Amino acid sequence: MSAIGENRATEGAAQVTDSTGSQGARWWVRVGAVQRRYQLAQILALVALFEWGTWTITDFATKQSVLSMLVAASFLGLAGAGQTIVVLVGGIDFSIPAFISGGAIIVTNLTSSDHWAFVPALLVVIVFAVVLGAANGYVAHRFAVPPLVVTLGMASLITGALLIWTNSAPTGGAPAFLTRLTSVSSTTFGIGVPPVVVIWAVVAVILGVGLRRTIAGRKLYATGANPVAAELSLVKTRRVWTGAYALSALLAALLGVLLGGYTSSGNITLGDPYLFQGLAAVIVGGTAFGARGNYWKTVLGALVLTVLSTVLVGKGYSNADQQIIFGVLILVVVAGYGRESRLRDRI
Amino acid sequence: MSELLAQVRRWPWGFAAVVAIALLVANVIARASFATPSSWPSTLADFAPFAIAAMATTPAVLSGGGSVDISIGPLLNLVSIIIVGVLIPHGLGSFWVAVPIALATGAVVGFVNGVLVAVFRYQAVLSTLCALFVLTGIGLAVLSQPASGTTGWLSDLGNSVGPIPGGLILILIPVAVWIALGRTSFLRSLYCVGGDDVASYSAGANVTGVRIVAFTLGGLFAGIAGIAYAAATQSADAGQATQYTLPAIAAVAIGGTSLLGGRGSLLGAIAGAAIMFLIQTLLDSLNVSSNWVQLIYGAILLFAIVLSSVLARPGRPTLAAAEGPVA
Numbered sequence: 202m203s204a205i206g207e208n209r210a211t212e213g214a215a216q217v218t219d220s221t222g223s224q225g226a227r228w229w230v231r232v233g234a235v236q237r238r239y240q241l242a243q244i245l246a247l248v249a250l251f252e253w254g255t256w257t258i259t260d261f262a263t264k265q266s267v268l269s270m271l272v273a274a275s276f277l278g279l280a281g282a283g284q285t286i287v288v289l290v291g292g293i294d295f296s297i298p299a300f301i302s303g304g305a306i307i308v309t310n311l312t313s314s315d316h317w318a319f320v321p322a323l324l325v326v327i328v329f330a331v332v333l334g335a336a337n338g339y340v341a342h343r344f345a346v347p348p349l350v351v352t353l354g355m356a357s358l359i360t361g362a363l364l365i366w367t368n369s370a371p372t373g374g375a376p377a378f379l380t381r382l383t384s385v386s387s388t389t390f391g392i393g394v395p396p397v398v399v400i401w402a403v404v405a406v407i408l409g410v411g412l413r414r415t416i417a418g419r420k421l422y423a424t425g426a427n428p429v430a431a432e433l434s435l436v437k438t439r440r441v442w443t444g445a446y447a448l449s450a451l452l453a454a455l456l457g458v459l460l461g462g463y464t465s466s467g468n469i470t471l472g473d474p475y476l477f478q479g480l481a482a483v484i485v486g487g488t489a490f491g492a493r494g495n496y497w498k499t500v501l502g503a504l505v506l507t508v509l510s511t512v513l514v515g516k517g518y519s520n521a522d523q524q525i526i527f528g529v530l531i532l533v534v535v536a537g538y539g540r541e542s543r544l545r546d547r548i
Numbered sequence: 549m550s551e552l553l554a555q556v557r558r559w560p561w562g563f564a565a566v567v568a569i570a571l572l573v574a575n576v577i578a579r580a581s582f583a584t585p586s587s588w589p590s591t592l593a594d595f596a597p598f599a600i601a602a603m604a605t606t607p608a609v610l611s612g613g614g615s616v617d618i619s620i621g622p623l624l625n626l627v628s629i630i631i632v633g634v635l636i637p638h639g640l641g642s643f644w645v646a647v648p649i650a651l652a653t654g655a656v657v658g659f660v661n662g663v664l665v666a667v668f669r670y671q672a673v674l675s676t677l678c679a680l681f682v683l684t685g686i687g688l689a690v691l692s693q694p695a696s697g698t699t700g701w702l703s704d705l706g707n708s709v710g711p712i713p714g715g716l717i718l719i720l721i722p723v724a725v726w727i728a729l730g731r732t733s734f735l736r737s738l739y740c741v742g743g744d745d746v747a748s749y750s751a752g753a754n755v756t757g758v759r760i761v762a763f764t765l766g767g768l769f770a771g772i773a774g775i776a777y778a779a780a781t782q783s784a785d786a787g788q789a790t791q792y793t794l795p796a797i798a799a800v801a802i803g804g805t806s807l808l809g810g811r812g813s814l815l816g817a818i819a820g821a822a823i824m825f826l827i828q829t830l831l832d833s834l835n836v837s838s839n840w841v842q843l844i845y846g847a848i849l850l851f852a853i854v855l856s857s858v859l860a861r862p863g864r865p866t867l868a869a870a871e872g873p874v875a
Contacts, residue, residue: 295794340850346857347807350798354849361843369839477677477790484674490614521692521786524685528678532670540669541613544749 258515275401278503280479283449292348299356301472304457309467313373334450338442371467379462425492561816571826579833592715596776602799602817604769611762612742612809619679621793627774632784633691641699658767662760687786696783706779743810
């Protein structure tokens with residue numbers, strides 16, 4: 202897969218600038234074009250942060266430590282997967298934490314307290330996520346209301362329903378095999394990485410290829426780039442929105458199932474940390490509202506953020522300092538590529 | 549009836565105002581003491597931080613280009629931390645020290661956000677997300693444990709100043725600022741820039757300046773919201789940094805302000821915030837179990853936003869996607 206940053210279609214404008222001025226092209230124009238295609242800044246940041254950690258923190262680059270970073274990055278990357286899709290189509294999804302908590306609570310409660318088998322419980326999670334996620338996209342599109350408010354309302358609705366169902370005290374633990382899926386020390390069919398990392402890789406390949414190479418994926422980009430033009434090209438944009446939000450919710454709920462295994466319990470606030478962090482992974486990766494970006498970028502964003510926070514923890518920074526450095530570094534990293542064009546260039 | 553509908557369409561916040569008044573009546577029916585004047589100061593004090601947070605979110609949203617400021621919540625929380633956690637314990641809690649510091653903090657953070665968006669051309673969601681992380685971090689660094697405390701003027705604002713509820717005074721300050729700005733050319737420029745920034749730029753409007761002022765104004769209002777929060781709760785907690793962020797944006801949208809910019813008003817933000825606040829108080833008055841409150845709150849939020857959209861736009865709804873990102 203040479204798919205990292207295959208954005209010829211969406212970022213053609215930038216490359217036109219490059220090719221027309223290529224003889225005397227100023228160096229930063231050329232660097233900018235390379236950045237747009239190959240995520241130079243993020244890869245450099247990732248390597249630099251990792252090297253910094255390796256040289257200054259003991260046991261930073263041990264197998265154990267790298268594996269636990271990969272597990273954390275898998276969670277963050279999966280949390281950013283749905284958000285990437287929704288952001289590409291031109292929306293935003295603030296109900297992801299609720300779906301994460303929902304997935305975890307439904308599975309742990311049904312399998313332990315109610316003695317269900319795992320597969321029917323998983324089916325319940327899938328139906329729950331697809332139906333309510335689709336409702337997000339449908340309502341936002343049909344009634345032309347801001348998806349931000351719709352997903353916030355949905356999040357409140359789901360949280361309330363979960364609180365009522367569990368009587369605000371979710372009980373139960375996860376099946377043992379689910380815990381093994383996310384345990385740092387477990388292996389996948391003899392390969393020395395935890396299954397959750399493999400799952401993430403599979404999701405990344407499917408989404409990476411699916412967004413770029415399938416008809417559904419192209420419709421998604423068309424809708425995000427220009428909904429009116431897409432509609433006129435006979436793309437049923439309402440279906441695209443409904444599908445995108447359903448997929449976002451499904452990915453979040455399945456992450457919830459994995460997290461339920463990781464923490465061995467369901468918890469109503471389980472998903473909360475993944476809201477702004479997941480959004481940060483998407484944006485740091487370089488995906489922007491309206492069909493600019495792809496899932497590979499978010500994968501990179503999740504890796505950068507995970508290594509960054511591991512380094513900060515290893516350096517002994519307090520939670521407060523971590524947040525501050527996190528915010529400032531995102532601004533610095535994104536300065537090179539994630540900015541809007543000048544007004545005078547948009548006339 | 550159709551005339552009424554036309555009125556509603558002319559003022560996008562009209563619908564929100566009607567719903568807010570209906571909810572107010574429902575609140576009074578559910579709990580008669582809601583209407584007793586003696587209960588107003590505490591109700592308004594509770595309402596003030598949220599209402600002002602919604603107003604603080606409005607100017608940046610109006611300035612268009614998807615400019616939504618999600619750092620308003622942490623900013624108002626930081627201001628309350630500075631007042632309750634730093635100034636009062638160090639004996640600097642007097643009105644003429646604390647209030648200028650609170651307002652300056654808000655305005656400076658808003659100004660920095662504005663410069664990042666308008667001059668450095670960051671996407672507003674990104675730069676204010678970074679601001680959210682930084683402000684939350686600073687809050688945690690300044691005050692690791694929740695603190696409480698108050699002082700003369702602050703408890704007056706949380707209760708009443710003479711015969712007037714303190715919360716009402718605080719809510720009216722941004723409104724007064726807004727009305728004063730209405731006498732300058734700024735508001736007109738703001739709506740122009742929000743409606744179409746490229747066209748405004750071509751017409752010679754100072755788009756950069758207008759956006760910076762809009763964010764600064766939002767920050768200033770967030771400073772007032774921080775004072776209101778400190779006055780109402782008499783406490784500060786760094787862990788509560790993001791509690792107002794998203795509800796404030798939701799209130800702005802329910803109040804008929806387009807998250808795309810160029811359309812809406814400060815009064816809409818108050819009406820939208822009132823709807824969300826009055827739903828909560830109504831459910832409390834009806835002794836609804838707190839678990840159900842979340843569910844019903846979400847359902848009403850969805851219903852209100854859909855209804856306001858349907859009423860505001862006659863005929864076939866436009867494409868949601870055409871409304872644009874984050875909208």
